[in-house]
Amino acid sequence: MADRFHILIADDHPLVRGALKQALLSELEDVTLYEAGSLSEAIEQIEGHSGDIDLVLLDLHMPGMNGFTGLFTLRASYPDIPVSIVSASQELPVVRRSIEYGASAFVPKSAPVDQIGTAIRTVLNGEMWMPDWARDAMENGPVDDDSTNLAQKIGQLTPQQLRVLNMLTEGKLNKQIAYELDVTEATVKAHVSAILRKLSVHSRTQAVIMARELRLQEPAIES
Incomplete structure (x- = not known):
C-alpha cells in the first residue's frame, strides 16, 4: 500500500463525518482526510485533488445522490477511485445493489471502529469488503436477475x-x-x-x- 492515503468522507451529517474521521485516524497511519456534504461537493473535492484521492466513503442518502445514481456517476467519472458505501441502511437488497452497482465495500454506520478500519484497509489493498452476514446471504441466497x-x-x-x-x-x-x-x-x-x-x-x-x-x-x- 502507499505511504500516505487520501480519503474523502462524503456524508451530509457533520456528526457522522466527525465519527468516521476519528475512526480512520485511530485505525490508519499517515492518512489525509477530506470532507464533502453532497455529491456535487464530493466531485469538487475529487477534481480539486486530482489524482490524490485513494478512496471515497459515500453516504447513499446525501443531497444529489438520487439513490444509486450518484454511485453510478462517481464510478463512471472516476473508475480508478474505489467507492465504499457507508450507510445507516442494513437491508440486504441495499447491500447487494451497492456491490452490484460498483461499490468496493458496504460498511454499516453502526459498525465498530475496528471493523471500519478493517473494511477500509481491505479496500485500499484492492479487495472487496462487506459484513459477514451480508456475504453469507448473497452467496447462499437467490440471484436478483x-x-x-x-x-x-x-x-x-x-x-x-x-x-x-x-x-x-x-x-x-x-x-x-x-x-x-x-x-x-x-x-x-x-x-x-x-x-x-x-x-x-x-x-x-x-x-x-x-x-x-x-x-x-x-x-x-x-x-
Missing part, C-alpha cells in the same frame, strides 16, 4: 448521459437540460437517443421508469 440486468444497462451510460437521465427523472425538458449542462439542445437529443438505446427502451417515459428503480427509501433511523 432484475437488479443485475439494470446494473449492466445503467453501467453503459457515460457520466454526461447519467446527468441527462437524472434530469429526465426530475421532469426537465431538453431546453432546461441544455441550459444547465451548457450544451445545445441537439446535444441533449443525441444523449437521450443514446440513453434509450443503451437501456433498451423506446421512450423517455420508459427510461424514467427504469431510472426510478435506482431510488432508495430513507433509512428509518439515520445515525
Whole structure:
C-alpha cells in the first residue's frame, strides 16, 4: 500500500463525518482526510485533488445522490477511485445493489471502529469488503436477475448521459437540460437517443421508469 492515503468522507451529517474521521485516524497511519456534504461537493473535492484521492466513503442518502445514481456517476467519472458505501441502511437488497452497482465495500454506520478500519484497509489493498452476514446471504441466497440486468444497462451510460437521465427523472425538458449542462439542445437529443438505446427502451417515459428503480427509501433511523 502507499505511504500516505487520501480519503474523502462524503456524508451530509457533520456528526457522522466527525465519527468516521476519528475512526480512520485511530485505525490508519499517515492518512489525509477530506470532507464533502453532497455529491456535487464530493466531485469538487475529487477534481480539486486530482489524482490524490485513494478512496471515497459515500453516504447513499446525501443531497444529489438520487439513490444509486450518484454511485453510478462517481464510478463512471472516476473508475480508478474505489467507492465504499457507508450507510445507516442494513437491508440486504441495499447491500447487494451497492456491490452490484460498483461499490468496493458496504460498511454499516453502526459498525465498530475496528471493523471500519478493517473494511477500509481491505479496500485500499484492492479487495472487496462487506459484513459477514451480508456475504453469507448473497452467496447462499437467490440471484436478483432484475437488479443485475439494470446494473449492466445503467453501467453503459457515460457520466454526461447519467446527468441527462437524472434530469429526465426530475421532469426537465431538453431546453432546461441544455441550459444547465451548457450544451445545445441537439446535444441533449443525441444523449437521450443514446440513453434509450443503451437501456433498451423506446421512450423517455420508459427510461424514467427504469431510472426510478435506482431510488432508495430513507433509512428509518439515520445515525
